[in-house]
Amino acid sequence: MIQTVIFDMDGVIVDTEPVHRYAYFQHFEELNIAVTEDIYTSFTGLSTRNVFQKLKESFEINQKVEDLIQRKRSIFNDAFDSKEDLELLEGVENLIKELHQNGMQLILASSASKVTIERVFRRFKLHEYFTHVVSGEDFPKSKPHPAIFEHAASLSIAPKENCIVIEDSTNGVRASKAAGILCVGYNSIHSKDQDLTEADVVINHFNELGFDAVKNLDSKLRNN
Template identity: 30%
Template structure:
């Protein structure tokens, strides 16, 4: 197996738990309309984007039997989400792993299905920008996970072969993208994804605090 020469980090749910916040606001919106939104249902969109497979707006419209007034509902939901995001910080072990990677001479990049405006603002707000050589987002590739393009683009920017990359992910779509890119992947499930089976992952851990890059690099 080739040595690890670079690290790719997912963003949402891996560096900061924006995904639970998003789910909470959607769950409340469903409840206000007399319906429940199961974690297992919402998890279909974790690590990717709302699409033909799953869109909570389309799903709620179907449950209600009519098209809701989404512009007004989205304004209210996003206001709620902004308030909840104010309490968020980096997840356990993130800064330690970034620091360890720098000490080991392993370049790091973000590879996220979210847009740069979202990822970049968060990375700056969290004070993490100096740790990343590049922020790869959907703006770079036009494709989201489980398509491997984000990971392949990030590896190319770092100047390494896909086989030399270690990916940290929290979602099934992310794991599928890493495997399609032929990269090793350690999965750190969050509250939205802990019920899923991550077969094919190099490891499954409770948090990045449990990972030792020194042991993995050898």
Template identity: 30%
Template sequence: MSGAPGRHRRAAPSTAGTRAVIFDLDGVLTDTAELHYQSWQRMAGVLGVEFDRAANEALRGLSREESLKRFLGPRLDEFSGPRRQEIMRLKNDDYLSRVEQMTPGDLLPGISDLLPELRRRGARLAIASSSRNARRVIERLEIGHWFEVIVDGNDAPRSKPDPQLFLLAAERLGARPSACVVVEDAESGIDAALAAGMRVVGVGPRERVGRADRQVQTTGELTAELLLGD
């Protein structure tokens, strides 16, 4: 597959020996941001909370609980613990109903070619997502067979930017952190990968992913050569 080279922010660590690639899910393999936006918008209408696309963008990569705190903002203290749990449940139910409409056609550009090419070159693949719904999304996309390891929010109590998710994925792959490259689209995920001692390729605008070792604008620019250094 074709793709433009990643843009440098700084001298990237050597790719020599990289044979494990750990992908974030949302915004890297598929884009569920619009589904989350629609679900949060529905809750905003019910609760009278101000919420727009910029606010939704700020939730990228956050855990369910942290997303709710950001969503409610200054009104957080108006809602009791049980009420917050109910809001999260209602939002999640709405989101899952939208996930059920997903198909393999919802993979982001280039991903359907990239995954088999990485495997052909001997790379070991994992997904590390803060989402507790990651496995259902993966089922709908029909990509689970490409990955040896899937780690989600049910496996690790500490979400990104804590490195726990990525370190757990590497451990289950049997790979050293220094032999792993992470593909991320969120600032919190990039911080987590760097804290784990892994190389990071960021997907998205520089203002969001600029701390990554390499940066591309879109998933269509990701190549096996960029990720593995072959």
């Protein structure tokens, strides 16, 4: 029986991608580098640190990674605070509340920084539902490396065989599978060009999930 659900944040709980995109491309313009759509899409699921580490390998950028991170976050924070129409993704709040009310443990494992996670959790009052929050900034390698999900599973009240991950990105799904954890791929309209074929099950809306469906997901998949 599933006892712990590990949520990604961006593209699963809230769509901050437009704000991130705005911040990144504003920063790219300041740096005078031409980042294509293909390159930008390949960054989905990576931490800000890993994004800039990769950019420094491809472009002539003199600034230190730490300085690049701080500038991008500054642009993001200003844009986030002024974006009034930022909402939780449809159906996810009901799912979170239903799972929590039925005693399911919820853990967040996001590539986002602690500052960004805290902004989202404070704005939408999510702290009471999650026992742990894990940020990708604490790990040297981003998804698809499994470290973040391995750590999240170590915080679970149950063995990882009784955990699931909900992810919307190619890198996130691969990280979950590399960690040996069942994965629900969320086919989000906000996460373009992502390959979810490695997920154990794919959903298009959170109304396809609920406590009973999640609880029995491990046994259902084993019997298929």
